[in-house]
Amino acid sequence: MSRYGYLPGLSEGISRREFIKLLTIAAATMGLPVGFVKKLEAAVKSPMRPPVIWLHFQECTGCTESLLRASNPALAKLILDIISLDYHETLMAAAGKQAEDVLYHMINKYEGKFICVVEGSIPTKDNGIYCQIGGKKAIDILNDVGNKASAIVAIGYCASFGGVQSVDPNPTGASGVLQVMKDKPVINVPGCPPNPYNILATLLYVLTFKKIPELDKYNRPKFAYGRRIHDHCPRRAHFDAGRFAKEFGDEGHRQGWCLYQLGCKGPVTYANCPTTQFNDVGVWPIGIGHPCIGCTQPKVGFFLPVKFKVKPQEAVPPEQFPPITVKQGKVTVAGVAAASAAVGAALGAAGVIATRLPDKREVDHEGKTKES
Numbered sequence: 212m213s214r215y216g217y218l219p220g221l222s223e224g225i226s227r228r229e230f231i232k233l234l235t236i237a238a239a240t241m242g243l244p245v246g247f248v249k250k251l252e253a254a255v256k257s258p259m260r261p262p263v264i265w266l267h268f269q270e271c272t273g274c275t276e277s278l279l280r281a282s283n284p285a286l287a288k289l290i291l292d293i294i295s296l297d298y299h300e301t302l303m304a305a306a307g308k309q310a311e312d313v314l315y316h317m318i319n320k321y322e323g324k325f326i327c328v329v330e331g332s333i334p335t336k337d338n339g340i341y342c343q344i345g346g347k348k349a350i351d352i353l354n355d356v357g358n359k360a361s362a363i364v365a366i367g368y369c370a371s372f373g374g375v376q377s378v379d380p381n382p383t384g385a386s387g388v389l390q391v392m393k394d395k396p397v398i399n400v401p402g403c404p405p406n407p408y409n410i411l412a413t414l415l416y417v418l419t420f421k422k423i424p425e426l427d428k429y430n431r432p433k434f435a436y437g438r439r440i441h442d443h444c445p446r447r448a449h450f451d452a453g454r455f456a457k458e459f460g461d462e463g464h465r466q467g468w469c470l471y472q473l474g475c476k477g478p479v480t481y482a483n484c485p486t487t488q489f490n491d492v493g494v495w496p497i498g499i500g501h502p503c504i505g506c507t508q509p510k511v512g513f514f515l516p517v518k519f520k521v522k523p524q525e526a527v528p529p530e531q532f533p534p535i536t537v538k539q540g541k542v543t544v545a546g547v548a549a550a551s552a553a554v555g556a557a558l559g560a561a562g563v564i565a566t567r568l569p570d571k572r573e574v575d576h577e578g579k580t581k582e583s
């Protein structure tokens with residue numbers, strides 16, 4: 212059977228099986244039922260794909276590189292084929308004046324209709340002189356392009372929150388897109404790099420539903436960044452039981468215990484890393500023994516030293532403990548005894564957890580409190 216013939220508009224290299232599999236994963240990432248896969252497929256096959264201008268500023272190009280070198284090349288193909296990529300400095304053949312002409316031709320031709328994707332932070336100090344392309348300052352390019360776009364998607368930690376270059380003393384005044392473009396719809400897809408499935412799902416959502424997805428207070432799509440890593444971490448049972456790796460390579464580390472004492476930022480970081488994972492082989496930082504560095508959370512990733520311990524937002528008893536609110540029925544001696552046991556067990560469990568929590572908990576999820 213032909214691999215490509217029945218996927219009009221899509222480039223070579225994606226079989227229908229791969230295509231449907233990727234759309235199914237994207238639907239799951241968005242929290243949509245499988246029935247929506249057909250709707251996504253129709254949107255992807257539409258000849259009216261939104262033009263995209265992809266800008267690069269202060270960054271390492273790691274977001275694009277990790278996307279292009281994904282272990283599943285069909286994923287990158289699908290992302291790049293969903294959109295009509297009209298300008299991308301890493302991928303396009305044009306250079307110099309030819310490239311600049313393409314950029315300004317496209318933003319004028321598709322004013323109000325194209326999506327602007329931004330990778331990298333924007334220097335704002337000293338009138339933004341620290342990043343210039345073709346003699347133009349990054350902040351001016353972003354204003355030129357962003358103000359004519361229908362929406363802006365900030366890819367990666369740098370474009371979303373300023374990146375490592377915005378850590379004190381932040382010599383260039385590196386800022387995220389949202390700090391510069393205050394009047395445009397901006398979707399942040401943070402991560403270092405962001406999970407390609409989150410990029411795919413975000414673009415697919417905009418393409419399919421013709422609107423931006425529901426965002427949290429940091430402008431991240433809730434479907435991908437609405438849950439805390441700590442709450443879905445396979446090492447969570449060890450956290451609750453007080454079993455911590457103390458050093459890399461020690462017995463606890465080899466046993467797969469909780470990485471909190473090694474500086475894991477999972478308790479204050481929101482992302483779908485534990486469930487979506489990376490590279491289609493089920494790996495992610497905590498899964499391979501490295502603490503989460505919080506690269507999806509403002510003022511956490513890169514801002515806090517690796518071994519710095521964050522403050523867990525709350526400690527809740529594990530689900531296997533009896534619930535602490537039990538519906539009241541007819542009171543019997545046996546019932547009172549059972550309820551007392553349940554409440555006692557829950558309170559006892561909470562107490563045990565509280566006493567087992569490590570004691571240096573000085574930074575909240577916005578990085579506001581100080582180290583003890």
Ligand code: SF4
Nearest residue numbers: 444447469470475477
């Ligand atoms: S502290 Fe980190 S490793 Fe431990 S349970 Fe939470 S997210 Fe997982």
